[in-house]
Amino acid sequence: MHEVALTVNGTNMRIEVEPRMTLADALRDRCDLTGTHLACEHGVCGSCTISVDGRAVRSCLMFAVQADGADVMTIEGLANGEELHPVQKAFQAEHGLQCGFCTPGFVMSVTKFLETTPDPTDDQIRDGISGNLCRCTGYQGIVRAVKRAAAELNGQS
Amino acid sequence: MKPAPFEYSAPTTVAEAIEALSHDDAKVLAGGQSLIPLMAMRLSRFDRLVDLRRIPELSGCTRVNGTVRIGAMTRQADAEHDPIVAEGAPLLAKALPNVGHYQIRNQGTVGGSIVHADPSAELPTAALALDATIEIAGASGVRRVPASEFFLGTMETAVGDHEIVTAIEFPVWGPGSGFAVEEMARRHGDFAVVGAMCGVRIEGGTVAQSAIAMFGVGSVPVRCGAAESMLTGSTVDGLDLGAVAQAAVADLDPPDDLHASGAYRRAVGAALVERALRAAIEEAGHA
Amino acid sequence: MSNRIISPVGARFVGQSVQRKEDRRLVTGHGQYVDDIKVPGALHAAFLRSDVARGRITKLDVSAAREAPGVHGVYTWQDFHEQFGEAYHVMMGEALVVPPPLAIMDVRHVGDPIALVVADDRYLAEDALELIELELEVDQAVVDYRTAADDSDNVVHAGWGLPSNVMVAMPFMPLAPDLDEAFASAAHVVETLVDQNRYNCVPMEGRGIVATWNQGRGEMDIIASTQSVHETRNFFARYLDIPEGNIRVTARDVGGGFGQKMFVFREECAIVLAARAVRGTVKWIEDRRENLIASGHSRNESGTVRVAVADDLTITAMSVDHVADVGAYPPCPAVLDPTLLTGPYRIPRMGFSMSMVWTNTMGKVAYRGPWMFETTAREIAIDATARAIGVDPVELRRKNLLSFDELPYTSAAQREMVEITPLETLDQALEMLDYEGFRREQEAARAEGRLLGVGVSVYVEPTSMDAPSLHTEGATVRVEASGKVVAYLGTTSHGQSIETTMAQIVADTLGVAYDDVIVVQADTQSTPYGPGTGGSRTAVLAGGAAQRATESLREKVVAIAAHMLEASGDDLEIADSTISVKGTPSKSVTLFEVAKLAYRQAHTLPADVDSSLEATVRFRPTRFPTWSNATHICVVEIDRVTWRPTILRYIVSEDCGRMINPMVVEGQIFGGVAQGIGGVLYENFVYDNEGTPLTTTFMDYLLPTAAEMPHIEIGHLETVSTTNPGGFKGLGEGGAIGSHACVTNAVSDALAPFGIVVTKTPLGPNDIFELVRAAGHA
Ligand SMILES: Cc1cc2nc3c(=O)[nH]c(=O)nc-3n(C[C@H](O)[C@H](O)[C@H](O)COP(=O)(O)OP(=O)(O)OC[C@H]3O[C@@H](n4cnc5c(N)ncnc54)[C@H](O)[C@@H]3O)c2cc1C
Numbered sequence A: 001m002h003e004v005a006l007t008v009n010g011t012n013m014r015i016e017v018e019p020r021m022t023l024a025d026a027l028r029d030r031c032d033l034t035g036t037h038l039a040c041e042h043g044v045c046g047s048c049t050i051s052v053d054g055r056a057v058r059s060c061l062m063f064a065v066q067a068d069g070a071d072v073m074t075i076e077g078l079a080n081g082e083e084l085h086p087v088q089k090a091f092q093a094e095h096g097l098q099c100g101f102c103t104p105g106f107v108m109s110v111t112k113f114l115e116t117t118p119d120p121t122d123d124q125i126r127d128g129i130s131g132n133l134c135r136c137t138g139y140q141g142i143v144r145a146v147k148r149a150a151a152e153l154n155g156q157s
Numbered sequence B: 001m002k003p004a005p006f007e008y009s010a011p012t013t014v015a016e017a018i019e020a021l022s023h024d025d026a027k028v029l030a031g032g033q034s035l036i037p038l039m040a041m042r043l044s045r046f047d048r049l050v051d052l053r054r055i056p057e058l059s060g061c062t063r064v065n066g067t068v069r070i071g072a073m074t075r076q077a078d079a080e081h082d083p084i085v086a087e088g089a090p091l092l093a094k095a096l097p098n099v100g101h102y103q104i105r106n107q108g109t110v111g112g113s114i115v116h117a118d119p120s121a122e123l124p125t126a127a128l129a130l131d132a133t134i135e136i137a138g139a140s141g142v143r144r145v146p147a148s149e150f151f152l153g154t155m156e157t158a159v160g161d162h163e164i165v166t167a168i169e170f171p172v173w174g175p176g177s178g179f180a181v182e183e184m185a186r187r188h189g190d191f192a193v194v195g196a197m198c199g200v201r202i203e204g205g206t207v208a209q210s211a212i213a214m215f216g217v218g219s220v221p222v223r224c225g226a227a228e229s230m231l232t233g234s235t236v237d238g239l240d241l242g243a244v245a246q247a248a249v250a251d252l253d254p255p256d257d258l259h260a261s262g263a264y265r266r267a268v269g270a271a272l273v274e275r276a277l278r279a280a281i282e283e284a285g286h287a
Numbered sequence C: 001m002s003n004r005i006i007s008p009v010g011a012r013f014v015g016q017s018v019q020r021k022e023d024r025r026l027v028t029g030h031g032q033y034v035d036d037i038k039v040p041g042a043l044h045a046a047f048l049r050s051d052v053a054r055g056r057i058t059k060l061d062v063s064a065a066r067e068a069p070g071v072h073g074v075y076t077w078q079d080f081h082e083q084f085g086e087a088y089h090v091m092m093g094e095a096l097v098v099p100p101p102l103a104i105m106d107v108r109h110v111g112d113p114i115a116l117v118v119a120d121d122r123y124l125a126e127d128a129l130e131l132i133e134l135e136l137e138v139d140q141a142v143v144d145y146r147t148a149a150d151d152s153d154n155v156v157h158a159g160w161g162l163p164s165n166v167m168v169a170m171p172f173m174p175l176a177p178d179l180d181e182a183f184a185s186a187a188h189v190v191e192t193l194v195d196q197n198r199y200n201c202v203p204m205e206g207r208g209i210v211a212t213w214n215q216g217r218g219e220m221d222i223i224a225s226t227q228s229v230h231e232t233r234n235f236f237a238r239y240l241d242i243p244e245g246n247i248r249v250t251a252r253d254v255g256g257g258f259g260q261k262m263f264v265f266r267e268e269c270a271i272v273l274a275a276r277a278v279r280g281t282v283k284w285i286e287d288r289r290e291n292l293i294a295s296g297h298s299r300n301e302s303g304t305v306r307v308a309v310a311d312d313l314t315i316t317a318m319s320v321d322h323v324a325d326v327g328a329y330p331p332c333p334a335v336l337d338p339t340l341l342t343g344p345y346r347i348p349r350m351g352f353s354m355s356m357v358w359t360n361t362m363g364k365v366a367y368r369g370p371w372m373f374e375t376t377a378r379e380i381a382i383d384a385t386a387r388a389i390g391v392d393p394v395e396l397r398r399k400n401l402l403s404f405d406e407l408p409y410t411s412a413a414q415r416e417m418v419e420i421t422p423l424e425t426l427d428q429a430l431e432m433l434d435y436e437g438f439r440r441e442q443e444a445a446r447a448e449g450r451l452l453g454v455g456v457s458v459y460v461e462p463t464s465m466d467a468p469s470l471h472t473e474g475a476t477v478r479v480e481a482s483g484k485v486v487a488y489l490g491t492t493s494h495g496q497s498i499e500t501t502m503a504q505i506v507a508d509t510l511g512v513a514y515d516d517v518i519v520v521q522a523d524t525q526s527t528p529y530g531p532g533t534g535g536s537r538t539a540v541l542a543g544g545a546a547q548r549a550t551e552s553l554r555e556k557v558v559a560i561a562a563h564m565l566e567a568s569g570d571d572l573e574i575a576d577s578t579i580s581v582k583g584t585p586s587k588s589v590t591l592f593e594v595a596k597l598a599y600r601q602a603h604t605l606p607a608d609v610d611s612s613l614e615a616t617v618r619f620r621p622t623r624f625p626t627w628s629n630a631t632h633i634c635v636v637e638i639d640r641v642t643w644r645p646t647i648l649r650y651i652v653s654e655d656c657g658r659m660i661n662p663m664v665v666e667g668q669i670f671g672g673v674a675q676g677i678g679g680v681l682y683e684n685f686v687y688d689n690e691g692t693p694l695t696t697t698f699m700d701y702l703l704p705t706a707a708e709m710p711h712i713e714i715g716h717l718e719t720v721s722t723t724n725p726g727g728f729k730g731l732g733e734g735g736a737i738g739s740h741a742c743v744t745n746a747v748s749d750a751l752a753p754f755g756i757v758v759t760k761t762p763l764g765p766n767d768i769f770e771l772v773r774a775a776g777h778a
């Protein structure tokens, strides 16, 4: 067992893990943050996307021991209290989700994508979210949501 | 889909890492983007993983002796956005965005991709095309292996079990160069089914230097020497790029797999070589 | 055509794209999917599965696994033998038995579960799996369903003493006395072999179950990722031979299903038995590899379609000879519905033969429009026929499609078509595309050597289908003590926005705010029975139930209010949770005041006024099915270097009657179309000749990403249905029904300059390259 100290959504945590436990499993089982979903566990679907030290990564492709000292943000940490993040609001407004299983991964990916591409074209949006799979929406509502979120974020800054 | 157990260490120097690797069944963990899926599916298992992430000297891009030197642990996303890479190794900069998705590149490393040596991967091909040198450290010191001798087979390289790759050096091409990457992947971000990378340097209307490398056509990325020799020394205006492209695939016998037949890879590979050459020459002309 | 919408007075929410009630919890990571359920002390399960397609078990030794760290139990068939009772679903009938939870003596497909480990966590369970000693004697597998029927040497179910691989064979049945003559005398008869590849539901959340056996109470508590909590409960009541009331099945959030989660699988049976054996909680969360290999497969049907056409382009007859692969153990062997072969067309004569064969592959499950091969076969054949006789496929369709004005129309298979708009949706879709303009553009593009094609497909969708066990839905609607409303439904949502759409109906019908209505579903201890969410049945059936129950509740509210206001019930109206006398708004009571009286001062009510603020209704539509319909059009360009097809435009003109929530309607269409596009251009589940699956990860089974999906344009027609009070029709499956043929036809049209007619899928770049090469053009 290794002890791992990390910050999750602004809270300092210490967890005990076997080296083989993925960060996704640690967040879900040790930190009780089940918003990070697992839909493939081999890096393709993006459902498990979280932010580690400010970057979007697959939490199924990282061991929890590697996150020692890291600053982690999960879907649960995105809203500001009751006030949803613009990306969350946009997914709601544009029907960017149906079953919602892929949604936390998309929201985390899109949030980071818009940090580097604040004013994306449609093609850039589709490329930018192509690392996340959704089986319900055909992506149309998600593309609209990204556009709406970009507009709102640009309006804010 | 959960990995088998292993011991874990995260050394902070290369020497410690090499020491840790001397244990029998130890394996380097870099970005984990290829290794962890294999372990999750229990297609691979190791007694110990040696995580190189905490060795600062293994990361970063610098310009050294006419090369762009990239630390093995440099994340693909960092290399992609590094002006030193864009300026000194434009082919690499063009190849990088084709590697998976940005979330993968945020973790995956340049060295990891090269050591993983997937025959459909971009970075090994870029290393081969650019005649990169791979720097390998082991218990007996550091050795330097040219890319042409590095890739031995599917996911098989010149790196020994107890060695680590510390850096890759990509020679900088002179003025008048142009580069292009063309690949066919089933979906955005997938490994290529087949692809081509080309570089040309043009001096006074004549091709002074050329490189053609293909991926997805065999067990390792390949350099197309015969096709290159049709280019180098020829005047640009007189080139029959279709013929060059045909020469590039003439000796290839690409495999059939789930996503494409060997015949497809040959035919489309040739067309991609031609597309890439045209784009590289075009770019060189404007350089 | 005219739009026949009957908006009830005061409709404020129905017809609006109101924001979904589901979303807030889901966008913040507070959904509760089955893997998010934490039960203290729960054990975790993993299955040992066969990696050969057909073989006899010669050794199975689990003793080392039993001793492994953290292991609480390892089960094989021996342990479950005689531990369970009847294993069937009402909808499937008693004859279709769910196979034994674990393999008995032989394995019949890769993924066949052989043993089950229950351990402290999934990591340890997988460790223990590696310690099980298994030896198999491998037999030749039956893999190709097209030849399986004739293979008497290798019989999938030889172990059951069956003589052949044929599950069902219906000989050719002409549905017109003069069918043969019609074919014999037709100006043109075109025969087309249509072949649809194997592709699957692949919900983003796989299957999963948390089962808890309470020995003292004799109760089983099940939380499952399912499309039907009630059927799951009833199934296990029979299976465990305990009263239904002692089983509770719930689902909170379900991450997609598409048909896959309609029925109980073998694995779920094994987990429930294991929970009873350990007298505690066992949790099984299917991983992606299991989901791809062993969660049911779909499509994979082929048929030879014959079309007889007169000189004036009238289609005089159509027939299909069909064969479907149902795999080894089909959880739901749903295939082509031959009675829909003529679909929305005026085709007077029809005939068909059908067969379903077993193979050593994963069994068939329902997938969004499980019968849809009728559309695939017909629509691809119509394009091929048009090509063969040298007319535009749109012209051929237009000549033979039904229009609203000529309904009702009874088809050769005696299906009565009413309230549909096939020709009208075709016209709308053609106009959205500017079909003539496109054909000109195409001609110019072809002159430049570009490969541009257009495909059309037109279909009817039998929503709320006519299966006797699916004829009703229940709803209980209650005004609570606070004056807020709860609607208890028999549905089990897995992405359909049911909490939202049903709340819209209840809010309008009662006259309360949308925000004041909460929908409770997927809990067998509190909701009325419902056979499950599938078959595009929710809008019609649950919608009808919700509306009728709310109407009944409204009467109770009005009766109490009438007493309070000393007015006649007929003079009252309800709006914004206030009951007032028509024309005298000052004379009013709020719903809260009514509730207060009903809950706290019922003694003040006259004896003949019911104090209950709750109503339950089982709703049955007036007719089955409720038809909806649509036309799809797709424009595709094929790259001449990589042979990659790219969809440039995708258009849907649909008629799902009165829309409860247009945003949700469109979302359902987008998702369905994406699945059809995926199935044709990207997804293909492949077995090798030994029956070993080759597409067992998301690296190889290619779900389309946003970069591959086109923008989809939708046009609406709203022909109200009279089967239900709201005028609704279902539409959940249509997108997936129409898109397969549409995309295939577009690729075929793009390749027309090479003389290629495409009738088989998949159509990845390599497949297209091979077609072009065979035609001598690559
Ligand atoms: C969904 C997905 C899509 C992808 N798409 C692509 C793609 O299109 N193209 C592409 O090229 N790649 C793709 N990849 C792979 C990705 O680029 C990986 O990052 C890369 O192959 C491995 O790099 P890594 O740093 O993650 O190495 P790891 O996974 O950590 O290691 C890979 C192997 O290299 C060894 N190794 C790593 N670094 C060293 C070192 N310094 N010295 C010695 N041995 C070392 C490891 O021991 C291991 O055997 C994809 C991955 C995923 C999950």
Ligand code: FES
Pocket (backbone or CB within 6 Å): A037, A038, A039, A040, A041, A042, A043, A044, A045, A046, A047, A048, A049, A058, A059, A060, A061
């Ligand atoms: S679960 Fe991590 S990428 Fe799919």
Ligand code: FES
Pocket (backbone or CB within 6 Å): A096, A097, A098, A099, A100, A101, A102, A103, A133, A134, A135, A136, A137, C204, C255, C256, C495
């Ligand atoms: S909303 Fe269901 S998978 Fe995306």
